[in-house]
Amino acid sequence: MLGYVVNSDQIEEDCVNRTPNEWLLYCRAGFEADLGAEIADRAARAGATGEVVTPTPNAGFVRWRTAEGAANAIHRDIRLDSLVFARQSLVAFEPLMLDRQDRLGAIVSLVNQSGWNFESVWHETPDTNEGKSLVRLSKSLSRPLESALKKGGGLRRKAGGRRLHLFWLSGESVQIGMSFPGNRSEHPGGVLRLRHPSDAPSRSTLKLEEAWHVFIPRDRWEERLADGMQAVDLGAAPGGWTYQLVRKQMFVYAIDNGPMDKGLMATGQVEHLREDGFVWEPPYRLDWLVCDIVDKPMRVIDMVERWLVKRWCREAIFNLKLPMKKRWEEVNRCLARLEHELGARHIAATVRCKHLYHDREEVTVHVELHD
Numbered sequence: 441m442l443g444y445v446v447n448s449d450q451i452e453e454d455c456v457n458r459t460p461n462e463w464l465l466y467c468r469a470g471f472e473a474d475l476g477a478e479i480a481d482r483a484a485r486a487g488a489t490g491e492v493v494t495p496t497p498n499a500g501f502v503r504w505r506t507a508e509g510a511a512n513a514i515h516r517d518i519r520l521d522s523l524v525f526a527r528q529s530l531v532a533f534e535p536l537m538l539d540r541q542d543r544l545g546a547i548v549s550l551v552n553q554s555g556w557n558f559e560s561v562w563h564e565t566p567d568t569n570e571g572k573s574l575v576r577l578s579k580s581l582s583r584p585l586e587s588a589l590k591k592g593g594g595l596r597r598k599a600g601g602r603r604l605h606l607f608w609l610s611g612e613s614v615q616i617g618m619s620f621p622g623n624r625s626e627h628p629g630g631v632l633r634l635r636h637p638s639d640a641p642s643r644s645t646l647k648l649e650e651a652w653h654v655f656i657p658r659d660r661w662e663e664r665l666a667d668g669m670q671a672v673d674l675g676a677a678p679g680g681w682t683y684q685l686v687r688k689q690m691f692v693y694a695i696d697n698g699p700m701d702k703g704l705m706a707t708g709q710v711e712h713l714r715e716d717g718f719v720w721e722p723p724y725r726l727d728w729l730v731c732d733i734v735d736k737p738m739r740v741i742d743m744v745e746r747w748l749v750k751r752w753c754r755e756a757i758f759n760l761k762l763p764m765k766k767r768w769e770e771v772n773r774c775l776a777r778l779e780h781e782l783g784a785r786h787i788a789a790t791v792r793c794k795h796l797y798h799d800r801e802e803v804t805v806h807v808e809l810h811d
């Protein structure tokens with residue numbers, strides 16, 4: 441790993457690159473190659489000069505280094521919400537190697553000399569077992585670091601909402617990054633933690649709940665996830681996603697050959713149809729289509745596309761299962777196809793896709809049709 445061993449004195453000697461020339465992105469461990477391929481593609485399309493630093497397998501993050509200068513432009517131009525595999529997006533300095541006797545000195549010097557200041561400091565670690573073992577260390581440094589930064593002016597009450605991120609890679613290595621309001625995850629580690637409802641029929645329930653948090657602004661929930669709406673859940677059994685729809689007081693067509701949870705059926709809000717989700721047609725226009733069927737991603741895209749073209753629903757959330765190696769290539773191919781087909785038919789829609797925290801080998805797509 442590229443880095444510099446410094447202590448406060450060495451920093452005075454100017455051996456650290458004080459330009460934040462890296463773009464640091466967090467991801468689920470095991471998806472570094474996918475995120476690396478995604479940002480390489482996006483950066484090339486944006487005409488940015490720089491390169492992905494070869495990702496460490498299972499590290500839980502990916503770095504991109506500019507050919508020259510700060511990484512602010514690429515970070516701003518390729519927004520976090522437009523990226524599939526990234527959980528967090530930061531402008532960062534190169535990783536800093538620390539002296540165990542004086543970890544704070546090097547960090548404070550780098551921040552002070554960079555000229556940047558911040559309103560808050562977050563300590564984070566990769567979402568790996570090794571990362572978890574660093575949490576205690578980072579917590580113990582939190583208070584003394586904040587007071588040292590305040591003294592030097594690096595931490596202040598008003599600093600444009602900027603947040604300083606200390607991404608701990610080991611006991612002797614940290615990558616210092618920064619984030620800006622409006623283009624970052626507001627959750628530590630970029631992970632939205634949700635409590636599993638004890639009466640939900642399956643753990644998958646959290647995938648749909650997280651998708652709503654990610655794709656639908658909170659102030660639109662009442663209107664877009666409203667009482668009395670009509671929905672279909674394709675591949676519904678045992679009912680984790682249907683549970684979320686029912687909780688929002690919707691009426692649900694649950695399409696699956698498998699058995700549905702008895703408690704859900706007792707609500708009277710669910711009609712269970714043992715039919716093929718790829719061919720079932722709704723009796724009238726519905727508000728929501730959700731689909732968690734395990735099948736080839738392109739087959740799911742074809743089916744959802746038919747629903748959207750026929751305007752059988754207003755919004756859709758569906759998963760694309762990705763058992764293959766080149767996951768970014770497959771997702772990109774599917775999204776390009778969907779966007780192309782909708783565009784060719786002049787159907788105005790917003791399409792977004794995210795590898796959610798509760799997703800495993802799959803991504804979640806959201807489509808909102810505009811009238």
Ligand SMILES: C[S@@+](CC[C@H](N)C(=O)[O-])C[C@H]1O[C@@H](n2cnc3c(N)ncnc32)[C@H](O)[C@@H]1O
Binds near residue numbers: 675676717732734
């Ligand atoms: C991953 S599970 C769905 C879990 C569900 N979302 C939950 O939260 O409980 C996938 C389901 O898709 C169903 N399925 C597979 N192919 C289907 C098809 N062609 N039509 C309808 N359901 C299908 C399976 O029977 C299975 O119950």
